[in-house]
Amino acid sequence: MFHRWTLRVALAGLMLGGTVLPASAKDIIVHMKNKGAEGAMVFEPAFVKAAPGDAIRxxxxxxxxxxxxxxxxxxxxxxxxxGGMNKEAxxxxxxxxxxxxxxMPHYSMGMVALIQVGKPTAADIAAAKAIKLPPFAAKRMTAMLTKVR
Known part of the structure; x- marks a missing residue:
């Protein structure tokens, strides 16, 4: 009986060996604020580095x-x-x-954030820099794009 149980556990371990488990994924918290270190209407942090599978809250x-x-x-x-108004997304x-x-309500006031997942290509960065944004949003996004590595 013990031998069968041990064999089952070993087989289950082998089957899971090639599986990517979500246990390594991180929860990253971003606050939506009226006032922060960068001024009015901000996400904090506004620039986040994440890995595939991470959840940004x-x-x-x-x-x-x-x-x-x-x-x-x-x-x-x-x-x-x-996400909905006043709701976690x-x-x-x-x-x-x-x-x-x-x-959306504060986009023209510059309330934007940038999530970098993995290592973006040079083409990804160039495409992001070419996107037309409202002036305050463009100023903040341009500053965040300099942090992409």
Missing amino acids: FQPTDASHNAETMATMLPAGATPMK VLTVTKSGLYGIKC
């Missing part, structure tokens, strides 16, 4: 915010995300590249 520290992906700055094949990143995030 956008938490409404202050009211009147949402978080959603920018259709123009999303890796090919990645699932878009649109969760983006599980699955593809390497750059994910642009905005708070």
Whole structure:
């Protein structure tokens, strides 16, 4: 009986050996704030480095915010995300590249964030730099793009 149980456990371990388990995925918290270190209407942190499988949790520290992906700055094949007003939004990143995030009500005030997943290509970075954004959002996004490595 003990021998069979040991064999089953060993086989289960071998079967799971090639499986990527989500235990290594991280939860990363980003706060949506009216005022932060970078001024008014910010995500903190605004620049996040993540790995495929990580979950980015956008938490409404202050009211009147949402978080959603920018259709123009999303890796090919990645699932878009649109959070509700005053609600936590969760983006599980699955593809390497750059994910642009905005708070729709405060987008023109520069409330944007950038998620770097894995190592983006030079083409990813060039494409992100070429995207037309409102002036305040463009200023913040340009600063974040200098951190991409």
